Amino acid sequence: MLTSQRKALILDILSREGQVVAKAAAERFSLSEDTIRRDLREMAADGLLKRVHGGALPLTPDLPDFSVRKEIALDIKRRLGAKAASLVKAGQTIFLDGGTTNAEIVRCLPRDIPFTVATHSPTIAAELEHHPTAEVILIGGRIYKHSMVATGAVAMAAISLLRPDIFFLGVTAAHPTHGLSTGDFEEAAIKRHIASRSAETYVLVTEEKLDRASPFPILPVGEVSGLIVPAETDSTQLQPYRQINVAILEA
Template sequence: MTNEATPDERREFVLATLSERGRLSTTELSERFGVSEDTARRDFREMAADGLIKRVHGAALPISPAALPFSGRYRIASDLKARLAKAAARLVLPNQVVVMDGGTSNLEVARHLPRDLPATIVTNSPPIATATSEHPMLEVILLGGVFDKRSQMTLGARVLDALRDVNADLCFIGVHGFHAEFGLTTSGYDEATIKQAMMKSAAEVAAVATPDKFGSAAAHKFGDLALVDVLVTEGSARAREWVTAASIPSRIVYC
């Protein structure tokens, strides 16, 4: 194809290709439309600035819907999240200490914990603390820090200090993007540091993920895929194919 294609047509091609196979290089875009690699890089730069893609060295990746503000994320795939959360809640055993990261999927997990389950929940998420307030057998420890309105979590040094004293059985970690090359990512720098500390505080790490997070990446890496011991996801062909291709060593719970 020649360079008669408009920038909008190139954008449509980029988004369609990322949706289909999850990665597109500047070289591929350049060759596809007969434009220079400088033009391809400019296309990627402008699309990233508009929040349409995630730029990495020499390529573009899909942007995860989890990078949206909390209120916007909560409406995405709500029925699927509830189904996954119900299965994930069964991972919590009586009398365990459980660290729960913020995020909409983990909020659903908290809501699906049995009312007669005795356990201790340690979280930096005020919404999770509120959601578990009517569970009579749960002790809830809310980690204090600077409240981040976008993520609806407390962040900062005080949260990190508190996590150093936690010896948990299980950690539910929120992940914005799962990528075979770039690992576990999140959109906030401070969030990444907190997530690392949460995973270190627990004997086992679990993550709940809708398939739209697979193959996508956010700005900040906080760990490798191998750090997730249990992955709860949809049993769709798309999810199974990605998990197989990525060679994830986790125990997979399909729902």
């Protein structure tokens, strides 16, 4: 089998199954694992897939900047935001991650009960300017402009002083085996720290983020309280997540 033919078959497996396991591919093609790993390295270098331990995953598409992302899939994000906001109870402290999907949570938060919102996102804090019952704690630090969130040691220290009831975590990718991930090392560390301080963590995930992996891991999927997903998401796509006992909340 020619190398080009083999790589085409690898891409076909990736498209149909959502991942390539090097050992299984080697057995399927009657080749050594070293040959398949070399193919995967070359394909990753060509920008065709993402190498992970034991195989490969589809690439997570590059996200446009924050101002553009605000206009993408608004209806779906509003439904996810409303479902997340329905989990908030009187007297709780919730931590809102940055991102355009989490901004929709703000717009749906209850206006008849008192609660506290902590956030390291100035754009999220600004959305709460006129909220009648929400107290706001803004965490400072170096701003990662792509997501408009604070990172670094100052943010870490301030987060250590909090014990949120719920953390609404934003991610760029979710995979049942490779976990929740994002595109920046420092941002991933901050997200991981907030989750460690929080009683519960929920993740709002649009369909294009499922079964994908970004460069920097945050948490295994099984360590969060639940995923909030669009109601129209294919049930077979969600089955691997249910098998690791993570709650699936449909919106």
